[in-house]
Amino acid sequence: SQKIEQNSEALNIQEGKTATLTCNYTNYSPAYLQWYRQDPGRGPVFLLLIRENEKEKRKERLKVTFDTTLKQSLFHITASQPADSATYLCALDISGGYNKLIFGAGTRLAVHP
Amino acid sequence: KAGVTQTPRYLIKTRGQQVTLSCSPISGHRSVSWYQQTPGQGLQFLFEYFSETQRNKGNFPGRFSGRQFSNSRSEMNVSTLELGDSALYLCASSPALEGTYGYTFGSGTRLTVV
Numbered sequence: 001s002q003k004i005e006q007n008s009e010a011l012n013i014q015e016g017k018t019a020t021l022t023c024n025y026t027n028y029s030p031a032y033l034q035w036y037r038q039d040p041g042r043g044p045v046f047l048l049l050i051r052e053n054e055k056e057k058r059k060e061r062l063k064v065t066f067d068t069t070l071k072q073s074l075f076h077i078t079a080s081q082p083a084d085s086a087t088y089l090c091a092l093d094i095s096g097g098y099n100k101l102i103f104g105a106g107t108r109l110a111v112h113p
Numbered sequence: 114k115a116g117v118t119q120t121p122r123y124l125i126k127t128r129g130q131q132v133t134l135s136c137s138p139i140s141g142h143r144s145v146s147w148y149q150q151t152p153g154q155g156l157q158f159l160f161e162y163f164s165e166t167q168r169n170k171g172n173f174p175g176r177f178s179g180r181q182f183s184n185s186r187s188e189m190n191v192s193t194l195e196l197g198d199s200a201l202y203l204c205a206s207s208p209a210l211e212g213t214y215g216y217t218f219g220s221g222t223r224l225t226v227v
Contacts (some may be wrong), residue, residue: 034215043117043203044156046215089156099144099207100169101216103156 003027004104006090012110013080021075021107023090030092033066033073038087038106047088048075080111115139117219119204125225131192134222138185138206145187146216147179150201159202162187194226 005024013019023033032051036044050057050066050073057064063076077084087106094102118137126132138145147159158171162181179189185206191198201223205216 036215036218041220043205043218043220044216046217049215091156095161095169099146099161099163099209099216100158100171101146102158103148105155 004090004092004102006088006104007107008105010108010110012112015081015111015113017080019077019080019084019109019111021088021090021109023073023075023104025071025092028092028094029068030094032093033064034091034093034101035062035064035073035075036089036091036103038089044089077109080109082111082113085109085111117204117206117217119202119219119222121222122220123223123225125227126194127227128194128196130194131190132194132224133188133190134202134204134224136187136189136204136206136219138187138204139208139217142206142208142217143185144207144209145181145185146205146207147187147189148203148205149173150203150221151199156203159189191224196226199224199226 003026034049035047038044048064050064052068061078065074087108089103089106091101091103120135144163146161148156150156160179161169165181176192181187201221203218203221205218207214207216
């Protein structure tokens with residue numbers, strides 16, 4: 001069955017550093033992959049989508065890479081700030097584009113001043 | 114532009130009862146999906162509707178059902194509630210037939226079954 005793995009441990013970094021989060025998947029070849037941010041008690045917030053034919057995507061301080069050979073996506077936050085502290089989720093569409101996403105368990109990021 | 118609205122925000126029900134949750138997507142969004150989120154299982158897909166048709170269903174028992182109306186608003190229903198149904202239920206909408214856009218999630222309905 002399809003499986004998505006994200007760093008299970010919380011990631012603690014110092015303000016100003018770059019945070020790198022990992023998403024690995026098996027048994028599927030998704031057309032695209034999405035990253036979301038979730039704060040406690042709130043719904044996830046969409047950050048970035050990257051397609052299988054795109055190696056890298058950027059948005060402000062965020063960067064996502066997608067390696068379909070390694071079946072891995074990396075999510076980077078540069079110049080991190082305490083306000084970036086949240087849980088970050090990656091998601092794959094497993095329905096061939098019919099909006100059925102499976103989510104990883106998420107990685108909790110804590111940015112310390 | 115209004116976001117995805119879910120009602121109610123909190124709900125407490127007794128085992129054996131049934132519950133209906135409501136979701137109003139962003140205006141113009143025709144795809145509505147429902148997810149269950151628990152600490153142990155994370156976010157799990159329940160079902161997705163597009164133009165009043167259920168296109169996908171997750172691995173949940175038949176007690177979980179949903180529907181979408183002509184104005185794209187959606188409801189999900191859980192019958193014969195069990196303690197394990199306690200969770201945050203999230204609704205998400207998308208403008209596209211295919212998931213080439215990110216979802217916009219609501220704040221969720223926190224259901225507690227006692």
